[in-house]
Amino acid sequence: MVFFVMEKIITALEPQKNNPERINVYIDDQFAFGISCFVGAWLKRGAKIEDAKIQELLREDQHEKALQRALHYIAYQPRSEKEVVDKLAAAEIDEAIVDEVMQELREKNYLNDQRFAQDWIESRCASKPRSYRFFSYELKRKGISEEKIDQALQAAPPEEDLAYKLGRKYMQRYAALNDDDFKKKMQGVLARRAFSYDVIRQTINKLNLERKMEESE
Numbered sequence: 001m002v003f004f005v006m007e008k009i010i011t012a013l014e015p016q017k018n019n020p021e022r023i024n025v026y027i028d029d030q031f032a033f034g035i036s037c038f039v040g041a042w043l044k045r046g047a048k049i050e051d052a053k054i055q056e057l058l059r060e061d062q063h064e065k066a067l068q069r070a071l072h073y074i075a076y077q078p079r080s081e082k083e084v085v086d087k088l089a090a091a092e093i094d095e096a097i098v099d100e101v102m103q104e105l106r107e108k109n110y111l112n113d114q115r116f117a118q119d120w121i122e123s124r125c126a127s128k129p130r131s132y133r134f135f136s137y138e139l140k141r142k143g144i145s146e147e148k149i150d151q152a153l154q155a156a157p158p159e160e161d162l163a164y165k166l167g168r169k170y171m172q173r174y175a176a177l178n179d180d181d182f183k184k185k186m187q188g189v190l191a192r193r194a195f196s197y198d199v200i201r202q203t204i205n206k207l208n209l210e211r212k213m214e215e216s217e
Contacts, residue, residue, distance in 0.1 A: 007048045013040075035061045059097075066093045066101045071110070080116050081106075082143025117144050117152035129166040131159055134194040163195050163203040171207055175215075182208060 012026035016034060023040055025032050027049070035043075039060045043049075066088055073079060073087050081102065088098045105111045120142075121135050130138075132153055139149050156162075167186055174185045183204050190200045 007050055008054075010043060010045055010047050010049055013043060013045055033058060036064050039064050062094065063097050063100060066091075066097050067104065069093075070101055070105060074105075074110060078116050078119055079111070080139075080142040080144055081111050081113055084111060085143075113144050114148050114151065116142075117148050118155065121152050121156050125156055125162060129162040129193070131162065131194040131196070131199070132156065137194070159195065159199050160202060163190055163193075163199050164206065166190065166193060167203050167207045171211060175211060179208060182211065 008027045010025060010027055011029045012024075014024045014026070015037075016022045016024055021038075022034050022036050023043075024034050025040065025043065033054070035057060039057060069091060070084050070088060073084060079087075084105070085098060085102060088101065089095075102111070117139055120139060124130055124135060124138075135153065135156070136146075136149050139152075140146070167190065170186065170189050174182050177185065186204050186207060187200055190203060195203070
């Protein structure tokens with residue numbers, strides 16, 4: 001039995017009007033598909049092309065589009081692996097292609113959940129102090145493993161320091177309140193960031209003492 005491979009002729013290659021980084025491919029004088037210039041760089045007008053090669057090109061193009069979408073997403077701020085996977089899945093990209101893109105990003109060190117966790121905690125400690133439990137909650141929602149979270153927390157300041165730093169931010173706002181109201185307000189601030197009872201109590205006592213000393217000066 002003889003099998004015939006269907007070959008077609010590329011009759012035109014035209015840049016897309018709205019996206020010059022992509023081209024429209026015409027086969028036998030009919031529009032066939034759009035593809036990135038990168039993936040289709042070797043295509044030539046008048047060249048023969050088989051159906052199997054077309055399918056291969058289309059898959060490569062899907063991979064390239066997924067990769068570019070991921071790179072664009074992580075360019076603005078650090079992202080966890082889960083965030084990138086969710087972003088690609090929301091675009092209805094084939095799961096196998098998502099896996100390939102994720103592996104490529106890991107190999108190029110564009111994604112690293114351990115580094116992400118460390119940077120996240122460092123940034124939070126500097127600008128938005130929270131308890132370790134709060135940090136853990138935030139990072140777990142982003143798909144970071146408990147092991148990586150625990151390792152990242154080893155470099156974090158003591159929770160007492162974080163609670164005090166947060167409390168100092170609110171001291172001026174509540175400075176005019178009486179002792180009971182001041183303590184209630186500060187307790188709410190610290191409790192919402194998931195600090196423990198002991199840390200809250202110690203922090204409030206320290207802040208209240210400082211408040212009185214500052215008032216007497």
